[in-house]
Structure formats: C-alpha cells, structure tokens
Amino acid sequence: MKNFSDLTEKELLALAIALEEEDSRIYDEFAHALSDNYPDTAKLFRAMASEESGHRHRLLELFRARFGDHIPLIRRQDVKGFVERKPVWLIRPLGLDTVRRQAELMEAETKRFYARAAQRSQDAAVRQLLGDLAEEERRHEAKAERLEERYVSAEVREHEHESERRLFLLQVVQPGLAGLMDGSVSTLAPLFAAAFATQDSHETFLVGLAASIGAGISMGFAEALSDNGSLTGRGSPWLRGLVCGAMTTLGGLGHALPYLIPHFWTATAVAMAVVAVELAIIAWIRNRYMDTPLLSAAFQVVVGGLLVFGTGILIGSA
Template sequence: MLNFQSYRRRFADLSEQEILALAISSEEDDARIYRGFAQRLRPDFPGSADLMQAMALEEDDHRRRLIDLHRSRFGDVIPLLRREHVAGFHARRPVWLSPDLGPDRIRAEAAAMERGAREFYELAATRAGDAATRRLLGDLAAAEAGHETRARDLEATLLPPDTRAAEADTDQRRFLLTWVQPGLAGLMDGSVSTLAPIFAVAFATQDNHTTLLVGLAASIGAGISMGFTEAASDDGKLSGRGSPLKRGIAAGVMTTLGGLGHALPYLIPDFRTATAIAIAVVFVELWAIVWIQNRFMETPFWRATLQVVLGGGLVLAAGMLIGAG
C-alpha cells in the first residue's frame, strides 16, 4: 500500500494556480479557526471574541480577493489543495481542539498564525524561479504582513486597558475555581485528615514499616475519594468552576501529596528521626496552606492561621495521644 507521504507535493512543483488555490484554502481555514475562537471566548471574554471575529472577517476579505484573482487568471474551478497536501507547508497546530484556552493563549496563537503565513510566503518567494510566481508570493507575504498590522490595530481598538484588565480578572477567577480552590481543599484534607491515623499508628507500634503502609493507604485512599467527590459534585456548567475532570485531578493529587508528606519520612529506619522529620513536614504543610489561602483566596492571615495551624496541631496532638495511650 502506498504511503500518504508519497502523494504530498513539493512546493517547488506547484503551479501558480495551485499556489493560489493553496492560499485560498489556507485563508478559508484560518477564518474558521478565528470564528471558533470567537465562539469559545464569547461567554466570558467578549472583547477578545470581537477581536477574533474581526480577524475572521479580514480573512474572508483576503480570501475573496484571492478568489477574484484566481477567476481572472485561471477561471472559476479552484483545485482542491490544502496545507497537508504540500510538503514543508506551515502546519496549524490544532489548538482549537483543546477544551480550555484562555484569551491570552488564543491571541498568541492568532499572532503566530499570521506570522507563520507571512514567513512561509516570504521564504517561498525567495525560492521561486519564475518571475510571475515570485511576484504572486511576494504579494501574499505583503498581505499577511498587513494582517499582522491590522490585528494589532484591532487589538488596540477592541481591547482597551479596562477590557483587558476585566478579561484578566475573569481568567484568573476561572483558574482559581478550577485548580487552586479544589487543590487547596485537597491539600487541607490530605494534610489534616491523615494526621491522626498516621501518628496514632506510629506512636502505638513504633514500627516505621507499618506506619508507612498505613500512611500510604490513608493518603492514596483519601486522594481517590476526594478526587471522585470533587468531580461528581459539580459539572461546572452553572457554577463556572470549570471542568470536573480537572477539578477532580487537582483535588485528588493534592490530597494524596498532603498525606504522603508526613508518611514518607517513615522510610527512614530510625523511629525518632523519622517522627521528628514527619512532624516538621506537617508544620511546613500547614503553613503552606495558610500562605495559599492568604495569597490566592484572600483569607486574612490570622484567620487562616487559626483555622489551619491550630486545627492541624490539635489533630496531630490527638493522634499522638491516642497512639501513646
């Protein structure tokens, strides 16, 4: 069976009509990508959505001009030629298939699309031996450069500083609700809820291997439970908290890490050394939670300290007393 690669044409072998057809299909694809970006951004980032829609209209105008040129030179039948049919043509990464793209990432991808098209046409123009082909490629490169300038002008018009700041706040809020909040809840649960069982077993048995096994079971079990609970609690469509899968991963992973932090020191053979390190790790975890709450969730420092450090210290003490008794 022949490989698909054998059907790809070299750019140097394309006729002027085929080059024009390739440019038309490329502009058509780019317009569809921009419209897809606009539709995705519209609910939360209307300013950036307007920018993507305006760029799609620019691509439509460019495509119409190219079609008019093709009709005048070669007639109405445009050959079917796309990027994937030409070896070495600048490929578009399918970023539009990603389920979660912020406005900054989308604007960066749009700029890269325009820049990549311009660079390709400029390079192709330097390699073209035919004068007419060189002129055509130069015109296309100039058109793409004009698109870059037009995109910057549109961004300045449609995204004034206050709109950009509002979109940045929305993007930050979505990041907090999707990753930070469930991750913080998981870290708190894993760090605090596993303290009592781990240290109770440690002080009751003074057996590092047994304590390690209990710590691993408690941490991983809590992580699985917390992850599934978070993912099943809210699909994110009405609350705007984002993908349940991402929230579940954040909560589950951080819960597991919170428990493992003071379980893994019991890999050390000496009980006293392992316990001292585990207790030190506990307080590092608790203060890290306080910092995250204060930094990202805007919880007052002293209230976070009272809730987390004091509460965690009481749980730790309870586990030690129960194990020692």
C-alpha cells in the first residue's frame, strides 16, 4: 500500500476517477434498492449518482489534457487512510437508516480526500478542479443529512451523531474492538493449555500475563502501521496503536487475573465465568457500534471463543 502523501498528481487524478466511478455505482445500487418503498429518496440517489458520473468525466478530461489517455490502475485499497466500506448495498431489503449512514460516511471521506488532494497539488488547473469537487461533495453531504431530517424521528435523531462524528467513532471504536477481541479470544488457548497442563495457579497466571502483554504489543504495532490517518482524520497512528494494544492486553488479562487465586479449581471457575462475560461484551459492542445483528455477533464470537477455548483445554490435557 502507498501513503497518500507519496502520490503524484497523476496518481491523485487516477485515484479520484476510480473513487467517483465506485461512488456512482454504489448510489445507483442504493436507488435501485429503495425505489419500491422510498421512490423520492431513490430519485435523490439517482441524481447523486449522475453528479458523481459528471465529476468523473471532468476528471477524465483534465487527466487526458495533462497526462494522456493511459490511466494508471490505482484504487482506494491501494492507498493507506481510506475507510473500509462494508458492502451494505448488496443486502436486501436495504434499510433507509443503513443507506443514510453509509452515504454520510462516503461523502465525508470523499470531501476530505478532495480537500487534502487540492492542498497537495502544484498544478493550478488540477488544484482548482479538486477544490471545486470538494465543495460539491459538501453539498452532497448536506443532501445525505437531509435524509435524516425527512425520514428519521426526532427521538432517533437525538441519539445519533453527525456524519463526521460517526466517522470518528467508527475509526476509534474499531481498533479498540479489534484489540479487545484479539486479547479476549487469542489468549484463551495458551492460558487454558497452561492451566490444565500444570494445574498451578501461579504458573498459569504467568503464562496469561505473558500472552496478554505480547499480544498487546503485536496488535498495537499492527494497528499503528496499518493506516497513517492522512485521509480519514483518525488521528495519530501511534495513539490508535496504543488504544488497540491496551485493549488487547486488557482482554487477555481479564481471564488471567483470576489465577491470582491460589486454589486452582476456584481460579479456573472464575476465569471461565470471566470469559463468558467478555464474549457477551464483545458481541454487544459489535452490535452497538459495528451494525452486526446481535444474534449473528453472539454466534460468531461465542463459536470462535469456544473453539479456541476447547483447543487450549485439549492441548493442556494431552
């Protein structure tokens, strides 16, 4: 992957073309999915898709004038800093609230991309076009926000955040949740393998402590190096790495600390209860912040946790 700051003007324009094509097709999918139940909203998304297509043609004309007909293949996944977009447009039936949140997120990110790209450009024509597109994306974001005013009740609106706030929460909560899941699940196997192999609380605690801290360091560096935050506004990558690493360590320590209890079987019973609570909390967080259905989140987390838990017991009892 390439850093946003390392892109040339040719690559910036090629990436902008790819982004506009992707967004236009997504809005077309939104319009198609909503046309039966929300025809007015479908018209709005068709208009937004048409505008994105117009943006693409303007970018193509400028690219050909500056760099010729060959456009490098560079996509959002090739550049650090973009938000990972879940393919919600493939879900049927597609809820209006889901579409609204996704549209706001898309427009906030695209607006930020054009604003940053315009600042970096040294070519006057490129800089002007990118700046104009940033302003037009701001108007798109306002259209997406009007969906909330028209279709979402005041009670629901009071509990939701603005699009930039959603973007911030998504990118702050996500590394913390990833760390908590990794710490709570991945450390189960070494901890309970050591527990059933030694049947000694002190030895088991040392293994759990080492596994938790080691996993925290690993996950912290992985998160810090995954995204420099140049486009998403996620802030310092090292701060995100610290959050992810701390949550990973905390997730592992949750079921390691009971082994400070000298009596082995009492400590094991408490540790198992803590594991159940941890998995329930993770399922709730995924449902609350990551839009995962509660039953699906619980099934995924519990099955994964039980598999790792059983692996540790089997290895430790061998």
